[in-house]
Amino acid sequence: MTIREMLEAHPQPAGGDLEARARCIEACSDCAASCTSCADADLGEGDVQMLVRCIALCTDCADVCQVTARIVTRQTAPEVATVRATVGACIVACRASREECERHAHHHEHCRICAEVCTRCELACAEFLASLPG
Amino acid sequence: MTIREMLEAHPQPAGGDLEARARCIEACSDCAASCTSCADADLGEGDVQMLVRCIALCTDCADVCQVTARIVTRQTAPEVATVRATVGACIVACRASREECERHAHHHEHCRICAEVCTRCELACAEFLASLPG
Amino acid sequence: MTIREMLEAHPQPAGGDLEARARCIEACSDCAASCTSCADADLGEGDVQMLVRCIALCTDCADVCQVTARIVTRQTAPEVATVRATVGACIVACRASREECERHAHHHEHCRICAEVCTRCELACAEFLASLPG
Amino acid sequence: MTIREMLEAHPQPAGGDLEARARCIEACSDCAASCTSCADADLGEGDVQMLVRCIALCTDCADVCQVTARIVTRQTAPEVATVRATVGACIVACRASREECERHAHHHEHCRICAEVCTRCELACAEFLASLPG
DSSP states (O other): OOHHHHHHTOSSOOSSOHHHHHHHHHHHHHHHHHHHHHHHHHHTSTTGGGGHHHHHHHHHHHHHHHHHHHHHHOOSSOOHHHHHHHHHHHHHHHHHHHHHHHHHTTTOHHHHHHHHHHHHHHHHHHHHHHHSOO | OOHHHHHHTOSSOOSSOHHHHHHHHHHHHHHHHHHHHHHHHHHTSTTGGGGHHHHHHHHHHHHHHHHHHHHHHOOSSOOHHHHHHHHHHHHHHHHHHHHHHHHHTTTOHHHHHHHHHHHHHHHHHHHHHHHSOO | OOHHHHHHTOSSOOSSOHHHHHHHHHHHHHHHHHHHHHHHHHHHSTTGGGGHHHHHHHHHHHHHHHHHHHHHHOOSSOOHHHHHHHHHHHHHHHHHHHHHHHHHTTTOHHHHHHHHHHHHHHHHHHHHHHHSOO | OOHHHHHHTOSSOOSSOHHHHHHHHHHHHHHHHHHHHHHHHHHHSTTGGGGHHHHHHHHHHHHHHHHHHHHHHOOSSOOHHHHHHHHHHHHHHHHHHHHHHHHHTTTOHHHHHHHHHHHHHHHHHHHHHHHSOO
16 A cells, blocks of 8 residues: 555654554555454355354444544644544444454454454554653 | 334344434435535635635545444344444544534534534434443 | 425525435435335344345445435535436336335335335436526 | 365365456455545645545445455355445446546546456456356
8 A cells, every 4th residue: 555655755744653544544444444344254154154243243344444544644733532433433343343253263364354354443542542752 | 314224124123223324324424425515515615725724624534424324324143343343433523523613603604504414413323322232 | 394494595506406305315315224224123023034135135225325415405515417317326226125115015014115215316306407597 | 365275175165266266356446446545646646636536436446446355256156146236336436537537547546556457356356247147
């Protein structure tokens, strides 16, 4: 992704660590894509009835990750309380999705990969939050 | 909107008050539309330089409201922690957008209307949160 | 929804019929909500295996409708080719979702309602397209 | 991104070239992020009044790219007409955004980068469309 170069080209970079911000955006984008794909792969499995909660949680997680990527990308005149609350919600959604995917990781490769991507997103979000001033 | 009928037709209605859920979804959808429109109207004003923060906050708020409407709509096997965190983030985003719109309400009718819609969304989200069990 | 008042308060209203624009946005918002809810209700049904394509098409339709509502809402310096192509894609997505929902309308009330909402969205999109200049 | 591995782990891969599909999703995700960032960077520039159309077109393009990434990601029981129409709309939105960004590329590095990312997305979408059967 070219998001790092884009953040650097911004006329008024926001507070916090630009590297942590870029990693958070990349992790959220990747997690949105993986969760979208995992919910869709679940839907194509023969045992879809067993995967209902995985579809539900991955669908929610994809939505929250996608919006979090957008909010964290925006550096002009942001409201830090909104950024904190959104990234916090993203960590919660990723954790729920990851825990459910882990339960199916031995049967479904897409769940195994998706759980790893969710874990990376939780960490990248937490590191970005920690990098924010005040 | 037909969301109330849709929620009632669900085979496994989620916990909490269905009326409060429907009002929350409607308020989030309306706020997403108003904030999208307010950011766009700001962009068309002659004094756009004065409205930069209004554009930024309304754009974020539209994104968060739209995702919150989706998360609250879904009743199958939800993770209540994700629902709470997302609706909580929505209240924060609406408050920020509302406070900024109020500063421009005397000059711009779209900011005046948008501030009202944000207020209704904050209330509907808070009432839905209060209706959730546990 | 308050979108009509918001469109009227815009400093530079776009071309075309404002009423048709407002109806298109409202229909797309309603269809996004109904399709999100229908996919979720399908997921909670005992015969989810029979509803896989309905979940897939309603999920796609919800996404396309939500973005179409945003694009049609924005009146500042728009690119009419983008508006036309997006609204056109929305009609295609609504038709696919509606045809699949109709197949399940006798068994599932949420599919019956959702098919009606999709039909209204197809019509509102077509009327908005017809109202655009050039 | 891990989208390629996710697509390969799908139980029922969709028709067309998996490599072209993965490149299309990656290009749309990257373009959504760049256009979100470019609109936000424009908003922070001193000459924001000159960048109004760039903000408008990049905001639309980010929305269309994000939804296109989702639609192309989903392989279970898709409607190919919806896929074609959405990817087609994405090419139109990217072209509009790219042409406007090119006008500002000499003054603003974020516009220069964003124009390149839009170009790559147009190409990846066209190649994916060409790879679809029928």
